Amino acid sequence: VIPTTSDTVSGARRGPLSRHRVVRAAIHYIDAHGLPDLTMRRLASTLGVEAMSLYKHVSGRDNLLDTVVEALLDDLYGHPDVQPEAARDWRDYLRRVANGVRQVALDHPQVFPLVATRPPAAPWIRPPLRSLNWIESFLRTMESHGFGERQSVDAYKAFTSFLLGHLLLEVAGRQVAIGPEETSRVDGETPRADLRGYPHIRDMAGLLHEDTASTEFASSLENLLRRLATMRDGATLTEAPVQ
Amino acid sequence: VIPTTSDTVSGARRGPLSRHRVVRAAIHYIDAHGLPDLTMRRLASTLGVEAMSLYKHVSGRDNLLDTVVEALLDDLYGHPDVQPEAARDWRDYLRRVANGVRQVALDHPQVFPLVATRPPAAPWIRPPLRSLNWIESFLRTMESHGFGERQSVDAYKAFTSFLLGHLLLEVAGRQVAIGPEETSRVDGETPRADLRGYPHIRDMAGLLHEDTASTEFASSLENLLRRLATMRDGATLTEAPVQ
DNA sequence: ACCTGAACACCGTTCAAGT
DNA sequence: ACCTGAACACCGTTCAAGT
Numbered sequence: 001v002i003p004t005t006s007d008t009v010s011g012a013r014r015g016p017l018s019r020h021r022v023v024r025a026a027i028h029y030i031d032a033h034g035l036p037d038l039t040m041r042r043l044a045s046t047l048g049v050e051a052m053s054l055y056k057h058v059s060g061r062d063n064l065l066d067t068v069v070e071a072l073l074d075d076l077y078g079h080p081d082v083q084p085e086a087a088r089d090w091r092d093y094l095r096r097v098a099n100g101v102r103q104v105a106l107d108h109p110q111v112f113p114l115v116a117t118r119p120p121a122a123p124w125i126r127p128p129l130r131s132l133n134w135i136e137s138f139l140r141t142m143e144s145h146g147f148g149e150r151q152s153v154d155a156y157k158a159f160t161s162f163l164l165g166h167l168l169l170e171v172a173g174r175q176v177a178i179g180p181e182e183t184s185r186v187d188g189e190t191p192r193a194d195l196r197g198y199p200h201i202r203d204m205a206g207l208l209h210e211d212t213a214s215t216e217f218a219s220s221l222e223n224l225l226r227r228l229a230t231m232r233d234g235a236t237l238t239e240a241p242v243q
Numbered sequence: 244v245i246p247t248t249s250d251t252v253s254g255a256r257r258g259p260l261s262r263h264r265v266v267r268a269a270i271h272y273i274d275a276h277g278l279p280d281l282t283m284r285r286l287a288s289t290l291g292v293e294a295m296s297l298y299k300h301v302s303g304r305d306n307l308l309d310t311v312v313e314a315l316l317d318d319l320y321g322h323p324d325v326q327p328e329a330a331r332d333w334r335d336y337l338r339r340v341a342n343g344v345r346q347v348a349l350d351h352p353q354v355f356p357l358v359a360t361r362p363p364a365a366p367w368i369r370p371p372l373r374s375l376n377w378i379e380s381f382l383r384t385m386e387s388h389g390f391g392e393r394q395s396v397d398a399y400k401a402f403t404s405f406l407l408g409h410l411l412l413e414v415a416g417r418q419v420a421i422g423p424e425e426t427s428r429v430d431g432e433t434p435r436a437d438l439r440g441y442p443h444i445r446d447m448a449g450l451l452h453e454d455t456a457s458t459e460f461a462s463s464l465e466n467l468l469r470r471l472a473t474m475r476d477g478a479t480l481t482e483a484p485v486q
Numbered sequence: 487a488c489c490t491g492a493a494c495a496c497c498g499t500t501c502a503a504g505t
Numbered sequence: 506a507c508c509t510g511a512a513c514a515c516c517g518t519t520c521a522a523g524t
Contacts, residue, residue: 113360116359116360116411117356117359117360117411117415119415119418120415120418123415123416123417123418123452124416124448124451124452126412126415126416127411127412127415132438132441132444135441135444136440136441136442136443136444139443139444139447140443143443149446149447149450150450152443152447153447153450153451154455154459156451157412157455157459158459158463160408160412161405161408161409161412161459161463162404162408163408164407164408164411164412165403165404165405165406165407165408165409165411166404166408168359168360168370168407168408168411169369169370169400169403169404169407172360172362172363172366172369172370173366173367173369174366175362175363175366195375197379198375198378198379199379200379200382200383200386200395201375201378201379201382203392204382204392204395204396205367207392207393207396208367208396209366209367210396212397212400216397216400216401216404220401220404223466223470227466
């Protein structure tokens with residue numbers, strides 16, 4: 001049998017296993033079935049292989065999950081839109097990175113919580129910009145646009161907090177219900193909970209249901225950019241010592 | 244044998260099991276050993292009981308984790324500092340809630356990621372203020388201080404994004420290394436990674452290591468309060484339709 | 487060189503049985 | 506009424522063995 005490279009049928013084998021193929025399959029599996037359903041045995045079976053074969057390429061399940069996170073961030077790091085050279089100024093750069101990370105989160109809503117919560121390798125590495133490449137690139141770009149060292153680091157901290165809060169909440173809202181639930185609800189009506197005793201929630205139910213994630217994100221990002229501009233021009237986030 | 248209520252020895256039994264005791268024990272266990280180590284069997288054994296007994300009080304492990312999150316938020320909800328009546332104005336209220344949630348996060352750094360990432364019961368319920376009681380209380384308080392319905396909901400969204408981003412990153416920085424690592428490092432020196440190729444990170448290593456979480460949190464909170472004040476006085480976060 | 491069978495020490499969860 | 510023993514269908518991971 002000649003192995004085909006275009007065969008994507010579940011359980012199909014196409015060439016030898018590789019670390020790259022294992023990680024790609026893991027991302028695909030989580031996207032399709034959710035993190036809790038990912039087991040070494042099931043992942044192996046989608047690759048047409050036994051679980052033990054995976055251990056030639058990752059050192060265990062935890063390492064696999066870390067590698068998944070790393071792969072997603074490395075892909076984005078290589079994307080032309082987020083290259084520092086592509087940006088007109090630091091605002092443009094931050095908008096590009098923000099939208100790039102957001103796109104990753106929206107493309108992989110089931111994986112993003114992993115980006116947010118896998119324990120970072122060092123305490124100063126802040127999700128979601130959690131690779132040395134990203135941090136180096138970020139700091140270099142800010143400095144090249146007039147941010148001092150302290151301001152660049154403060155900007156890194158503020159920017160990552162902003163991204164994490166907004167994107168984690170945005171993907172949480174898109175999270176599919178846990179488990180193989182009865183999806184047989186007939187109409188589009190929300191199965192409204194019993195809101196007796198919660199009159200304000202009931203009154204504002206329409207507003208609460210509105211999906212404003214995109215405008216929220218954009219508006220909060222612009223606010224952050226104004227704040228960073230102020231920081232750059234003298235004020236500090238963390239009260240620089242009056243040496 | 245007369246059961247004692249003050250006995251806290253591991254494996255001790257004190258009176259009959261109850262849902263409350265199970266949940267309390269779970270919080271304590273996660274605080275002490277981390278979430279991955281929490282199993283139904285091990286939790287049961289700290290209560291001097293077999294795993295199967297837990298199923299009389301929670302419907303399974305997932306339900307236990309949801310209940311843990313709920314318990315933490317209910318405790319805070321009852322705290323005198325965060326009662327709407329205790330606050331002088333809406334700014335004071337938001338500062339009290341922000342600091343209250345932050346204290347919960349710092350007291351239970353291993354549990355807080357659960358508050359952030361357990362799938363909420365409805366898409367409009369936003370961690371970390373993820374109970375109907377909290378949402379109702381928040382919306383009522385904002386409205387009573389001159390926020391309109393849309394502004395109150397926008398404030399809820401902006402406030403939760405702020406809390407989640409900052410607190411998740413703050414507890415991530417405090418996360419103990421995974422597993423029973425060799426903690427036998429002799430001196431206080433950070434085991435500095437090899438930073439060849441990352442000159443900016445190397446140059447700013449000191450700043451990156453500085454723990455500025457408290458000032459960051461306070462400064463970002465004050466910025467949010469200014470933004471919300473602007474919103475209250477006419478501007479909207481989400482571009483109200485020009486009906 | 488690459489993959490597997492069989493085994494080990496666990497899981498969560500069920501159910502009929504004990505006291 | 507409350508807890509348990511034994512069992513089931515899984516896990517992640519190891520290691521010697523297959524091809």
